[in-house]
Amino acid sequence: MTLSIIITAIVTILAAATAMSLRNLVHSVLALAVAFAGIAAFYLQLDAQFVGFAEILVYVGAVAILIVFAILLTRSGEAPDQSVLGPGWFYGIIVSALVFTAIGWAILNSSALPTEVPVASDATVKHIGEALMTKYVLPLEIIGLVLTAAMIGAVLIALREVSTAGGSRRESAPSENLSGLTSTATNSSLGGKA
Amino acid sequence: MTTLQICLLASALLFAIGFAGAVTRRHAILVLIGIELMLNAANLNFIAFWRFGPHPEMLTGLMFVIFSMALAGAEAAVGLALVIAIYRHKKTSNLDEVKELKG
Amino acid sequence: MLGEQIIKGMAVTAKNFFASYVSKDRLTTVQYPEERLPQKHHTRQFPFLVYDGDDVQKGLRCVACQICEKECPPKCIYIIKSKDKKVDYKGQMQVYPVTFDIDISVCMSCQICVEVCPFESIKMNTEFELSTDDRFGGLLLTKEQLAKPNSYYQKVHPEAAAESDAVIAAEKAKAEAKAKAAAEAKAKAAATVAEPAPSPAPAATPPPAKP
Amino acid sequence: MFNALDQVFVNALHWLVGFLPEALRPLVSSLLAVAFVLMVFPGIFAIVTVIERKGLGRIQNRYGPNRVGIPFTKIRLCGFGQFIPDGIKSLTKEDIVPRAADKVVHFLAPVVMLIPVLLAYSVLPFGRNMTITDYDAGLLFFFAVGGAVEISVFMAGWSSHNKYSLLGAMRAIAQMVSYEIPLILSAVTVVMIVGSLNLNNIVAAQNHYTFGIAHWHVFTPWGLLGFVLFFIAALAESNRTPFDLPEAESEIIAGYFTEYSGFKFALFFLGEYLGMFAISGLGITLFLGGWTAPFSFLIWVPSYVWFISKLLGIIFVFIWIRGTLPRLRMDQLMNFAWKFMLPLALINILIAGIWHFMDHDWLRWPVCSTLIVLAYVTLGRGLMQNQKLGKRIYRFAE
Numbered sequence: 001m002t003l004s005i006i007i008t009a010i011v012t013i014l015a016a017a018t019a020m021s022l023r024n025l026v027h028s029v030l031a032l033a034v035a036f037a038g039i040a041a042f043y044l045q046l047d048a049q050f051v052g053f054a055e056i057l058v059y060v061g062a063v064a065i066l067i068v069f070a071i072l073l074t075r076s077g078e079a080p081d082q083s084v085l086g087p088g089w090f091y092g093i094i095v096s097a098l099v100f101t102a103i104g105w106a107i108l109n110s111s112a113l114p115t116e117v118p119v120a121s122d123a124t125v126k127h128i129g130e131a132l133m134t135k136y137v138l139p140l141e142i143i144g145l146v147l148t149a150a151m152i153g154a155v156l157i158a159l160r161e162v163s164t165a166g167g168s169r170r171e172s173a174p175s176e177n178l179s180g181l182t183s184t185a186t187n188s189s190l191g192g193k194a
Numbered sequence: 195m196t197t198l199q200i201c202l203l204a205s206a207l208l209f210a211i212g213f214a215g216a217v218t219r220r221h222a223i224l225v226l227i228g229i230e231l232m233l234n235a236a237n238l239n240f241i242a243f244w245r246f247g248p249h250p251e252m253l254t255g256l257m258f259v260i261f262s263m264a265l266a267g268a269e270a271a272v273g274l275a276l277v278i279a280i281y282r283h284k285k286t287s288n289l290d291e292v293k294e295l296k297g
Numbered sequence: 298m299l300g301e302q303i304i305k306g307m308a309v310t311a312k313n314f315f316a317s318y319v320s321k322d323r324l325t326t327v328q329y330p331e332e333r334l335p336q337k338h339h340t341r342q343f344p345f346l347v348y349d350g351d352d353v354q355k356g357l358r359c360v361a362c363q364i365c366e367k368e369c370p371p372k373c374i375y376i377i378k379s380k381d382k383k384v385d386y387k388g389q390m391q392v393y394p395v396t397f398d399i400d401i402s403v404c405m406s407c408q409i410c411v412e413v414c415p416f417e418s419i420k421m422n423t424e425f426e427l428s429t430d431d432r433f434g435g436l437l438l439t440k441e442q443l444a445k446p447n448s449y450y451q452k453v454h455p456e457a458a459a460e461s462d463a464v465i466a467a468e469k470a471k472a473e474a475k476a477k478a479a480a481e482a483k484a485k486a487a488a489t490v491a492e493p494a495p496s497p498a499p500a501a502t503p504p505p506a507k508p
Numbered sequence: 509m510f511n512a513l514d515q516v517f518v519n520a521l522h523w524l525v526g527f528l529p530e531a532l533r534p535l536v537s538s539l540l541a542v543a544f545v546l547m548v549f550p551g552i553f554a555i556v557t558v559i560e561r562k563g564l565g566r567i568q569n570r571y572g573p574n575r576v577g578i579p580f581t582k583i584r585l586c587g588f589g590q591f592i593p594d595g596i597k598s599l600t601k602e603d604i605v606p607r608a609a610d611k612v613v614h615f616l617a618p619v620v621m622l623i624p625v626l627l628a629y630s631v632l633p634f635g636r637n638m639t640i641t642d643y644d645a646g647l648l649f650f651f652a653v654g655g656a657v658e659i660s661v662f663m664a665g666w667s668s669h670n671k672y673s674l675l676g677a678m679r680a681i682a683q684m685v686s687y688e689i690p691l692i693l694s695a696v697t698v699v700m701i702v703g704s705l706n707l708n709n710i711v712a713a714q715n716h717y718t719f720g721i722a723h724w725h726v727f728t729p730w731g732l733l734g735f736v737l738f739f740i741a742a743l744a745e746s747n748r749t750p751f752d753l754p755e756a757e758s759e760i761i762a763g764y765f766t767e768y769s770g771f772k773f774a775l776f777f778l779g780e781y782l783g784m785f786a787i788s789g790l791g792i793t794l795f796l797g798g799w800t801a802p803f804s805f806l807i808w809v810p811s812y813v814w815f816i817s818k819l820l821g822i823i824f825v826f827i828w829i830r831g832t833l834p835r836l837r838m839d840q841l842m843n844f845a846w847k848f849m850l851p852l853a854l855i856n857i858l859i860a861g862i863w864h865f866m867d868h869d870w871l872r873w874p875v876c877s878t879l880i881v882l883a884y885v886t887l888g889r890g891l892m893q894n895q896k897l898g899k900r901i902y903r904f905a906e
Contacts, residue, residue: 061655092217299888
């Protein structure tokens with residue numbers, strides 16, 4: 001158990017670091033997909049089967065694809081000529097290293113962490129569904145509302161501004177793809193919960 | 195080192211990598227990717243604490259992760275729509291060249 | 298209603314599917330090596346050489362005049378004339394081709410060689426299964442491969458062969474008449490020289506056959 | 509006796525594994541199960557390529573391949589050996605990688621395509637007690653790995669650095685993403701009625717008989733509509749005609765695998781067909797009763813025979829449709845997904861709810877059927893009236 005978790009951790013972190021350091025955006029996204037798959041493997045090893053599958057469905061199947069579509073639509077598939085790092089990148093790296101040091105020190109030296117491993121609870125889909133429909137029904141409804149609002153908002157933002165009245169129908173065509181992507185994310189997560 | 199500590203350390207490292215990426219990279223989409231990584235690191239924490247915490251039968255951490263995933267999907271959709279909208283206006287997705295909102 | 302036409306189309310294809318097993322008439326294709334469609338009336342593929350009689354060397358109509366070689370647009374014909382002569386079908390002494398090659402990988406089946414040939418010697422074949430595994434030597438047809446008897450030509454293109462036979466017969470007759478006339482003139486001259494008797498010799502000569 | 513025949517593979521597996529030490533048993537038994545899948549389904553793929561060519565030929569009043577039988581003999585077997593030369597040809601062809609291509613991504617794409625497709629087989633119940641892994645959330649797993657196929661399509665299209673490849677990949681991703689929604693929503697109805705995401709439970713829920721007829725979900729109004737929606741979405745997901753826009757030969761050469769040749773092309777081809785079988789298998793499991801027999805007097809036939817014959821039946825319909833329908837246009841495709849399939853799938857969820865709550869009441873039959881017909885006619889009218897799927901209006905340069 002511990003060995004496989006360590007291997008998963010190494011793969012995930014390597015993939016994430018690759019995703020953040022490559023020059024080519026498309027390679028970054030592919031590495032990101034590997035990182036997401038690694039996190040899903042983490043969930044599966046921690047007995048959270050449903051969440052692990054949902055992670056693959058939402059992140060690898062929807063978010064990575066969405067990012068890929070955005071890359072294609074903004075034509076940023078080629079590596080840029082100038083530096084990929086913004087001004088003040090040095091301070092950014094210092095700060096993130098400080099953050100990691102602080103959290104890591106806290107984790108290694110904390111006495112509040114539980115030491116004994118409890119027996120795995122059976123977080124079956126049935127239990128999750130029952131909890132969603134009873135105890136967490138209000139958050140569920142709110143999430144539904146938020147997702148609808150996000151979908152409408154994304155469609156409105158990405159709609160091309162129409163200058164002439166005549167071209168409106170054809171102009172709105174590309175946004176249909178995007179609305180499709182957003183509502184995949186919504187519907188697939190809803191579909192999993194039902 | 196216990197399994198919980200390994201999970202937490204991995205999640206902290208993921209968070210740091212995501213943070214570094216989001217702060218240092220110029221490209222808008224890469225900043226979004228960094229934010230997604232940070233969200234996932236937080237989710238990993240929730241799952242680890244749910245699994246090794248005192249009450250795994252309560253499903254609280256699991257529920258939080260499910261809702262946070264749904265929100266992350268919405269956030270990615272809106273964020274990428276913003277990137278596309280900015281690209282249409284400025285023909286660039288480089289964040290250093292988008293300075294109108296600075297005032 | 299939506300989907301009505303789809304069901305109609307599916308019914309058509311299903312009918313095709315099952316009926317093609319029942320009635321052979323529906324099948325539009327032919328199983329080629331076993332069954333063949335009859336060839337079209339004027340099928341022509343690549344040229345061949347015609348010879349009369351049984352012997353290729355003796356009966357070959359070609360006299361190596363090289364008109365076809367000169368006229369051939371892709372220059373796929375190659376002829377070497379002989380040094381000696383032989384009797385051709387008209388009875389005259391003619392050179393003959395020692396080498397007559399056609400590269401059918403170059404030939405474009407334009408039939409110009411057939412049209413320019415004054416000796417009814419080169420004709421178009423209907424043979425099309427000429428594929429070979431040797432793409433240089435195998436596609437270069439030599440005189441022996443090209444030569445086909447007149448009976449073969451009569452079989453593949455009966456009408457054209459009849460026409461060509463008529464031409465040859467006419468020319469043969471003309472040549473014979475000429476030869477006869479020449480012989481008689483010769484005999485006459487000889488007679489006049491030898492014995493100047495006033496005897497009208499060529500009165501019984503039949504008129505030369507007009508084609 | 510019948511039971512022994514039904515369980516012959518399961519018992520053989522147990523017998524084989526029994527020779528091994530206790531520690532190795534789970535590993536070896538899962539490896540053997542994987543080997544079983546890797547042998548059976550590519551075998552079906554080989555046969556189906558021939559069946560497809562023969563079937564298309566017959567639909568067009570031709571013979572189709574009928575020459576190659578057993579190699580080096582004169583036995584022809586109606587041409588069913590055609591896959592052997594086909595395979596040899598594609599494996600021995602030269603593998604060309606474009607100079608401008610992204611070599612690593614170009615190489616990885618077919619592999620990434622095949623992995624999720626093969627993973628999808630791990631949850632399908634092929635017969636009684638014949639599921640490789642019995643996940644609690646098996647259906648979710650299936651859809652999750654199915655979504656990962658899109659990444660490989662994008663990898664193939666982008667890495668080739670060819671505009672046709674890129675266009676094909678964009679089309680493919682947009683189409684797969686759009687049709688995934690009706691696919692999942694039509695599967696949700698079954699989950700609602702059965703109350704489980706486990707595919708074995710879904711099959712078990714259909715495995716009982718009234719008057720000798722099985723309780724397959726397709727025999728109910730919502731199940732019929734759900735099956736039709738699922739089938740159309742599955743056609744689109746596996747890029748089959750009439751939804752084969754991603755690889756429309758006449759427009760964009762071969763879509764995202766334009767620049768692939770030889771073994772990599774064969775892998776794509778295999779991946780596409782295996783994906784088609786997997787999604788057909790899921791449709792069988794959800795709506796057509798999985799490995800159960802349609803009538804109670806036929807239960808003596810082994811369960812895996814039922815599964816395979818249902819699979820071949822669905823594949824035959826796939827081929828039949830390919831031989832009949834022309835390709836859609838991109839806007840028609842999107843309109844059909846968003847303005848027809850999606851609302852109908854949502855209405856179907858509502859109808860399944862009504863069906864569930866009017867439990868064991870004869871009235872639910874007419875009510876649900878009427879609702880479905882009404883919804884179908886209204887949506888169909890709307891689609892036709894807006895000329896979305898109607899006759900094409902040509903626009904010339906003005």
